[in-house]
Amino acid sequence: MKTRAQRKHTLTKKHGTLDQLWGRAVLAKAHGICVICGRPNSMNPHHFILKTRGKRYRWDIENGLCLCFMHHTGGLDAAHGGGLRFTDLIREKRPDLSEWYEKHRRLNETLGKYSPTLEDLEEIRDQLKGIIEAKP
Numbered sequence: 001m002k003t004r005a006q007r008k009h010t011l012t013k014k015h016g017t018l019d020q021l022w023g024r025a026v027l028a029k030a031h032g033i034c035v036i037c038g039r040p041n042s043m044n045p046h047h048f049i050l051k052t053r054g055k056r057y058r059w060d061i062e063n064g065l066c067l068c069f070m071h072h073t074g075g076l077d078a079a080h081g082g083g084l085r086f087t088d089l090i091r092e093k094r095p096d097l098s099e100w101y102e103k104h105r106r107l108n109e110t111l112g113k114y115s116p117t118l119e120d121l122e123e124i125r126d127q128l129k130g131i132i133e134a135k136p
């Protein structure tokens with residue numbers, strides 16, 4: 001029988017593994033193409049709805065943007081470069097993604113806390129692995 005602390009440790013380890021898998025799956029799904037500028041070999045998976053906003057979208061592949069360095073952290077209009085310009089940029093360049101974001105950002109706030117079980121996490125892991133291993 002595992003203690004509460006041991007169970008928490010197991011979950012935290014799984015979260016880290018899922019974060020890595022999620023990043024790989026986001027890049028694989030986008031074939032490493034920046035969703036803003038189309039630059040190839042873009043290796044920056046970005047959480048559209050930030051992972052600090054809870055677990056509901058933390059490992060959701062739809063919540064992942066494949067970005068080049070400039071659009072992730074390096075440029076003035078980068079996702080982590082101030083925010084507002086990036087939001088404008090994505091609305092202009094990718095209205096489809098912008099629409100998804102606005103809808104799910106609101107949902108995430110209204111639905112409240114989401115605490116996945118170990119079984120949920122294993123299901124998420126298998127889905128992400130499937131995306132990574134899918135042949136192009």
Ligand SMILES: [Zn+2]
Binds near residue numbers: 036037039068
């Ligand atoms: Zn880019």
